[in-house]
Amino acid sequence: xxxxxxxxxxLPDPLTGAFEYMVSRQHERRERIVKEILANRRGEYRVxxxxxxxxxxxxxxxxxxxxxxx
Numbered sequence: 146x147x148x149x150x151x152x153x154x155x156l157p158d159p160l161t162g163a164f165e166y167m168v169s170r171q172h173e174r175r176e177r178i179v180k181e182i183l184a185n186r187r188g189e190y191r192v193x194x195x196x197x198x199x200x201x202x203x204x205x206x207x208x209x210x211x212x213x214x215x
Contacts (some may be wrong), residue, residue: 184190
């Protein structure tokens, strides 16, 4: 449809379209989750930044402890 904007999300119609809007949002969210799960199964998962920072601090802390003891 040429009149439909590129972004498929619609603003809720206060009288009739609120339910359709909620259903479409749930469908979009479910699609994103399924895509992420499939990517993870293919081995395309990403490690969150906070996990990498925590691992870095643990390694630096272990090195400091080793040098502090000796």
